Amino acid sequence: xxxxxxxxxxxxxxxxxxxxxxxxxxxxxxxxxxxxxxxxxxxxxxxxxxxxxxxxxxxxxxxxxxxxxxxxxxxxxxxxxxxxxxxxxxxxxxxxxxxxxxxxxxxxxxxxxxxxxxxxxxxxxxxxxxxxxxxxxxxxxxxxxxxxxxxxxxxxxxxxxxxxxxxxxxxxxxxxxxxxxxxxxxxxxxxxxxxxxxxxxxxxxxxxxxxxxxxxxxxxxxxxxxxxxxxxxxxxxxxxxxxxxxxxxxxxxxxxxxxxxxxxxxxxxxxxxxxxxxxxx
Amino acid sequence: xxxxxxxxxxxxxxxxxxxxxxxxxxxxxxxxxxxxxxxxxxxxxxxxxxxxxxxxxxxxxxxxxxxxxxxxxxxxxxxxxxxxxxxxxxxxxxxxxxxxxxxxxxxxxxxxxxxxxxxxxxxxxxxxxxxxxxxxxxxxxxxxxxxxxxxxxxxxxxxxxxxxxxxxxxxxxxxxxxxxxxxxxxxxxxxxxxxxxxxxxxxxxxxxxxxxxxxxxxxxxxxxxxxxxxxxxxxxxxxxxxxxxxxxxxxxxxxxxxxxxxxxxxxxxxxxxxxxxxxxxxxx
Numbered sequence: 001x002x003x004x005x006x007x008x009x010x011x012x013x014x015x016x017x018x019x020x021x022x023x024x025x026x027x028x029x030x031x032x033x034x035x036x037x038x039x040x041x042x043x044x045x046x047x048x049x050x051x052x053x054x055x056x057x058x059x060x061x062x063x064x065x066x067x068x069x070x071x072x073x074x075x076x077x078x079x080x081x082x083x084x085x086x087x088x089x090x091x092x093x094x095x096x097x098x099x100x101x102x103x104x105x106x107x108x109x110x111x112x113x114x115x116x117x118x119x120x121x122x123x124x125x126x127x128x129x130x131x132x133x134x135x136x137x138x139x140x141x142x143x144x145x146x147x148x149x150x151x152x153x154x155x156x157x158x159x160x161x162x163x164x165x166x167x168x169x170x171x172x173x174x175x176x177x178x179x180x181x182x183x184x185x186x187x188x189x190x191x192x193x194x195x196x197x198x199x200x201x202x203x204x205x206x207x208x209x210x211x212x213x214x215x216x217x218x219x220x221x222x223x224x225x226x227x228x229x230x231x232x233x234x235x236x237x238x239x240x241x242x243x244x245x246x247x248x249x250x251x252x253x254x255x256x257x258x259x260x261x262x263x264x265x266x267x268x269x270x271x272x273x274x275x276x277x278x279x280x281x
Numbered sequence: 282x283x284x285x286x287x288x289x290x291x292x293x294x295x296x297x298x299x300x301x302x303x304x305x306x307x308x309x310x311x312x313x314x315x316x317x318x319x320x321x322x323x324x325x326x327x328x329x330x331x332x333x334x335x336x337x338x339x340x341x342x343x344x345x346x347x348x349x350x351x352x353x354x355x356x357x358x359x360x361x362x363x364x365x366x367x368x369x370x371x372x373x374x375x376x377x378x379x380x381x382x383x384x385x386x387x388x389x390x391x392x393x394x395x396x397x398x399x400x401x402x403x404x405x406x407x408x409x410x411x412x413x414x415x416x417x418x419x420x421x422x423x424x425x426x427x428x429x430x431x432x433x434x435x436x437x438x439x440x441x442x443x444x445x446x447x448x449x450x451x452x453x454x455x456x457x458x459x460x461x462x463x464x465x466x467x468x469x470x471x472x473x474x475x476x477x478x479x480x481x482x483x484x485x486x487x488x489x490x491x492x493x494x495x496x497x498x499x500x501x502x503x504x505x506x507x508x509x510x511x512x513x514x515x516x517x518x519x520x521x522x523x524x525x526x527x528x529x530x531x532x533x534x535x536x537x538x539x540x541x542x543x544x545x546x547x548x549x550x551x552x553x554x555x556x557x558x559x560x561x562x563x564x565x
Binding site for chain 1: 299300301302306310312314317318321322384386387388390391393394395396397398560
């Protein structure tokens with residue numbers, strides 16, 4: 001049986017006159033990968049930082065692993081892992097030194113070499129942090145976030161600045177954590193990242209959760225009109241249709257054979273997301 | 282800054298019953314990594330160890346003679362002052378700017394997100410500063426003995442005085458340094474902002490110039506701050522009582538040294554408890 005990792009009811013937060021979070025409700029299940037999407041300034045970071053215990057909500061109920069993060073103690077901190085948007089700090093330590101140092105904070109840490117290996121830093125284990133590339137530094141952040149064997153990991157825009165190959169390796173790492181039963185909450189700007197990783201996505205703007213579903217069904221994406229396109233004798237042609245299979249058969253019969261340049265597309269996660277943001281704006 | 286002692290903090294998790302590491306255990310680990318990193322960064326080391334040494338040699342070469350109407354050598358007077366100044370440098374100065382940098386760069390935020398006991402961070406800093414200060418004091422005393430004929434005191438009472446002056450000075454300046462770390466607005470300005478009061482106090486507190494030769498108003502200002510009293514306390518350890526006629530009260534005023542250091546320490550502790558932040562200014 002799986003329980004709730006995070007439960008939020010009516011969470012509110014304002015900075016002066018600006019309402020950052022305006023009554024957020026959210027449930028994240030144990031063992032799922034949940035992605036929170038939203039434009040800059042929509043309240044993503046505020047939300048995740050309240051869950052991490054870095055900021056305090058003004059009102060509402062928040063429970064993270066059964067604990068109010070505003071009153072999170074050391075045993076609670078030992079059960080969560082934070083990969084935030086940290087800087088270029090601790091530059092003169094080596095990867096192995098800093099990972100083994102952080103391991104000393106936890107009651108039951110992972111094996112140091114195993115974590116270094118998992119995060120793809122084995123070649124750099126004895127390199128000082130200032131000599132690492134941006135992507136490698138980010139992996140150190142991840143190593144420090146998971147060294148304590150957390151039940152729940154927060155990843156705040158984890159792959160910003162990664163090249164495509166590093167991003168795919170990182171996705172494999174996250175999937176591996178999830179396979180071991182770790183709950184993952186991530187925020188990201190990359191829609192394909194949410195699509196590749198997340199069991200469910202939530203879209204936040206205006207301080208509220210505007211949509212919540214699987215990546216495949218967000219915004220009725222699976223039921224939206226499909227576009228059948230091909231290259232006709234007089235140039236590119238396309239038809240929007242709710243019955244693409246029938247349309248293809250029709251086009252096939254008009255041509256009496258193979259149709260040049262034939263494609264069927266549905267709106268991408270990005271299309272749906274951008275339309276949502278635009279409608280709200 | 283509140284934390285609970287972890288010694289009894291049992292924790293049952295799916296991975297097996299385990300205990301959180303203790304505050305002092307983590308504090309020692311913090312001190313170790315701080316010391317190792319400090320000795321890797323040569324500029325910090327130069328500032329800490331080479332600068333006071335050079336000042337000692339330069340001032341020793343420029344000034345000669347005795348202090349006031351006494352037969353106490355100025356050079357020996359100066360050694361006591363530069364040791365006190367070195368104590369303030371390692372604790373207030375180096376520690377204060379290091380904490381400011383760690384806050385701006387996000388190290389403090391990162392640590393605050395782990396189950397590290399918050400007290401362990403402070404334990405680590407105090408141990409780090411104490412080790413540095415002991416090393417620096419030994420170097421200064423060694424040079425003083427070899428080059429300027431300083432004699433270490435033979436009476437146990439004087440070493441007892443050294444003990445409490447040393448501990449009070451380190452505790453007070455460490456607390457003040459951590460409190461001061463919240464003042465600079467960026468990590469780039471941290472060293473400059475925190476050094477300023479330190480540099481000014483050096484000139485008016487009887488480090489470089491015999492205290493009683495300074496203008497009266499300067500003496501009065503200096504007497505408000507700890508460094509003057511640290512210098513005086515150390516003079517009472519390393520210099521003969523023959524110097525007393527050149528001291529402001531014709532006495533070592535030990536009770537005043539202790540009182541003022543404790544008062545500043547209490548102020549520093551209060552400021553740390555009320556204003557210490559784990560996140561930077563531009564981070565909400």
